[in-house]
Amino acid sequence: NAGVTQTPKFQVLKTGQSMTLQCAQDMNHNSMYWYRQDPGMGLRLIYYSASEGTTDKGEVPNGYNVSRLNKREFSLRLESAAPSQTSVYFCASSEWGGDYGYTFGSGTRLTVV
Amino acid sequence: SQKIEQNSEALNIQEGKTATLTCNYTNYSPAYLQWYRQDPGRGPVFLLLIRENEKEKRKERLKVTFDTTLKQSLFHITASQPADSATYLCALANTGTASKLTFGTGTRLQVTL
Secondary structure (H helix, E strand, O other): OOOEEEEOOEEEEOOOOOEEEEEEEOOOOOEEEEEEEEOOOEEEEEEEEOOOOOOEEOOOOOOEEEEEOOOOEEEEEEOOOOHHHOEEEEEEEEOOOOOOOOEEOOOEEEEEO | OOEEEEOOOOEEEEOOOOEEEEEEEEOOOEEEEEEEEEOOOOOOEEEEEEEOOOOEEEEOOEEEEEEOOOOEEEEEEOOOOHHHOEEEEEEEEEOOOOOOOEEOOOEEEEEEO
16 A cells, blocks of 8 residues: 555664664655654654755754655664653655645554663 | 644544534744544544635535634534544644644544444
């Protein structure tokens, strides 16, 4: 099915471990985003990529890095995981310009112990 | 500071009635506002977009209004059905920030028979 694919769906990390969350879209969208969702906090933007070759910080970028590998793929890396990064992570994509809704992936549930 | 406020208390309504959800914002100059539906364990799904110069937008049983003077959007679901039970999120993009969306925390709607 067309859409946004995130891997893995679930992950448990120990404090200090690193990992990369993968995201790929097959809709030829220009823009891609990483959000985290925590109870009572709503979705908060971590990083986004307006177009291939560009990335920018969102509201909560500390502790994360991103790579826009090509137009389809946008990965999120945790270099040294902390318990505060326990969350559900969503990747999304959209056409550039903003008059379009986002298409979200199904999420990655990450627990850092 | 910028805020997007949605009623954190769940809205319980009877099947067949009209559900009305509210989204208030402060210190934004939104180019447009979007509404999403989110089911438990799933990513948000785009429903409707309304631009700053539009007062009302409809799609099937859904209606969105946008009052930039009151800084408020109302989201209506007419003839509600149990399948409409979900959390509904509003999201804004400021003028000049292109497609970068900020989300409210959402309101949970429960439609009972």
